[in-house]
Amino acid sequence: MDNTDTYLLNFKGYYFQHSLLDVDLIEHLDDFEIRDDDVFIITYPKSGTIWTQQILSLIYFEGHRNRSELVNTCDRVPFLEHSAHKVDHVNRPSPRLFTSHIPYYLAPKGLKNQKAKIVYIYRNPKDVLTSYFHFSNWLVTFEPSDNIEHFMKRFLDGKVMGSLWFDHIRGWYEHRHDFNILFMMYEEMKKDLRSSVLKISSFLEKELSEEDLDAVVNQATFQNMKLDPQANYDCILKSENWTRTEEGYFLRKGTIGDWKHHLTVEQNERFDRIFQMKMKDFPLKFIWDINEE
Template structure:
């Protein structure tokens, strides 16, 4: 039986997590007021959102020394369409930081008019798939399965939050001229976090001193975030959303190529064939297999 509708809500062709999505906001997205100094992190799920939230909140709020130490990342860089803590975004002081998994065609009009800045972070979809598989088994609000084949089918049918990976990235990339947008690749961030933070801060026109740069890089490593209660969403997922087990974490492995530990040779080849077919005329170059040190 297909349980998609029990967990997901389809709004104008894109799937959202049913339990948390703000339907009222979705219906009025076009008119959501955007400010020039707003910054949006836009991702397909499981591509590095929380990581980029951490980097941005450190750059903007100097989370390490500006009395924001006690504020969860989710409140510093809240999701637009998943307003978990019922914030009144119009009352938030500038500059506002947002996160979102929206497809390009649902973006508020102000973003399309190049007001505000967007960071679009993307990741090897095979690693996204594996991260998503574990996450779906962790959260009570997502449909669990212990069968990768079943999850892969769901992922390739686009019956997951954000719908089809291929459409999400293509949509944003092909419409990049409508937005003030920087594309960042998870694997590049992983390979060279320092250069990635510099690239991000330069796009945001936020100059960092050498000391601040070092602090951002240090606090945005996987190891540091995993043990930082404000950064790792532990409270939110365990006490507000709910988990099926006590074992899992939002920050699970944070590596490149974990798909190799999960997909069979046949599944990998099938995925590659679909990838080639869907992305063959796509101009953005992907370099997934950067070796980790």
């Protein structure tokens, strides 16, 4: 394990966030006991992780839908590899919901029995890059960048939490037959949240009434989540002094195509060349612009 970096920790070729990592858990992750009804949200950072936490919380917990229970989504669907709240996963009641950025090759062996479920959310990498750039400059636990060119270099070198985006999505997709996994595209979720919630709930075998479905869709919109302290992490991060400034929000924009406001023509063309080289044979589609079908 290489822990020489202030911000990042390299474990078996994958970069975790140094200050957030539960080192003991990650060193024994291969043997982490998986229950048949466990559900994992797995993403590359800045791909709709917190959004999907909210969706699953609303699907599984009536008290979350009707607001009778004031529990943060980060506690309902905690990060497996994070040490922040020292969650006792062994004694959590079933069904347990998890969030994780781990690559496929670090997944617990028990996930390969194809009973526990994984929802993998992916997003066009230009918007991931743009969101990640702003996010890293806002949080003190992440290495800031002077400009997006500087961050783009680190992103394309895989020297960020999550390592190389191309490897993360390729790894999970190419080994999809080893897992019980559903791939969902962030942009399709944005365009038709209701259909996406139905697809996710069907995969999870959680039947929702029309009333419950309406509640999930309504409370999982970006604007409603931005106003909901249980869902948006703002209060938690600011109370623990994890932000470099009081300005800004954990949920910044959530739009499709925001990269066009940040990348120059040359940066965009360079990114496209690398994307084509690494992903030309990749079957999953990507949406780069709000008007794209």
